[in-house]
Amino acid sequence: MKIVILGAPGAGKGTQAGLLAGRLGIPTISTGNLLRAAMQQGTELGAQVKDAMDAGRLVPDEMIIQLVRRRLEEEDCQAGYILDGFPRTLAQAQALGGFAQIDAALSIEVGDEEIERRMEGRRICPACQTTYHTESNPPKKEGVCDKCGGLLVTRRDDTRAVVENRLHIYHEETEPVKEYYRRQGLLAAVRGQDKLADTTQRVFEALRISL
Numbered sequence: 361m362k363i364v365i366l367g368a369p370g371a372g373k374g375t376q377a378g379l380l381a382g383r384l385g386i387p388t389i390s391t392g393n394l395l396r397a398a399m400q401q402g403t404e405l406g407a408q409v410k411d412a413m414d415a416g417r418l419v420p421d422e423m424i425i426q427l428v429r430r431r432l433e434e435e436d437c438q439a440g441y442i443l444d445g446f447p448r449t450l451a452q453a454q455a456l457g458g459f460a461q462i463d464a465a466l467s468i469e470v471g472d473e474e475i476e477r478r479m480e481g482r483r484i485c486p487a488c489q490t491t492y493h494t495e496s497n498p499p500k501k502e503g504v505c506d507k508c509g510g511l512l513v514t515r516r517d518d519t520r521a522v523v524e525n526r527l528h529i530y531h532e533e534t535e536p537v538k539e540y541y542r543r544q545g546l547l548a549a550v551r552g553q554d555k556l557a558d559t560t561q562r563v564f565e566a567l568r569i570s571l
């Protein structure tokens with residue numbers, strides 16, 4: 361299965377993508393993580409994307425489209441994948457349609473105020489990219505990653521001003537992508553719930569996958 365996950369930054373895309381991927385035995389391809397990895401490895405691409413990411417702007421379409429297209433050609437993606445964070449613009453959605461046949465687009469809907477509240481508590485493990493939340497999804501030991509023992513940090517682009525910018529871009533650039541998939545009959549939308557497990561249940565129901 362090839363599934364696209366849409367939703368505002370902080371809507372819980374990454375978490376639900378991970379659960380779906382685990383259930384279906386296919387990888388999650390997260391463009392945010394691909395870009396952060398490129399930055400950490402100090403590649404030329406990484407240097408180019410740093411300013412855009414820190415400011416909460418999107419990186420150029422051609423760059424991200426090429427990155428994703430290459431990644432999807434790899435062996436582990438042949439049986440399917442969950443795309444988290446791509447497509448984020450209409451141009452990206454159209455490009456993806458040219459090299460992949462998507463089975464479903466799942467939109468996780470969360471209001472702006474709730475997003476701003478959530479982002480303040482968001483933490484990430486720089487070593488393995490797992491995300492946590494101080495209230496809704498805390499690690500067993502405060503500040504430490506359950507999976508690898510890494511020390512959790514706040515992402516540089518999770519500050520208030522940057523979050524507002526990212527929300528603005530989401531409404532302008534990414535919401536039209538929902539319409540694109542709706543017209544193709546591929547859109548499933550669920551409202552993000554306060555409790556992670558409640559959202560998960562709705563996500564699996566919407567995609568008709570048993571938990």
Ligand code: ADP
Pocket residue numbers: 368369370373374391392393395412413414416417418419420424444445446447448449452517526
């Ligand atoms: P979130 O999980 O909060 O939605 P991501 O980790 O997916 O955030 O993305 C972080 C940043 O990476 C974005 O703000 C943007 O700068 C860049 N980015 C990620 N995916 C894309 C994309 N498909 N197109 C352009 N830029 C992207």
Ligand code: ZN
Pocket residue numbers: 485486487488489490505506507508509510
């Ligand atoms: Zn970790």
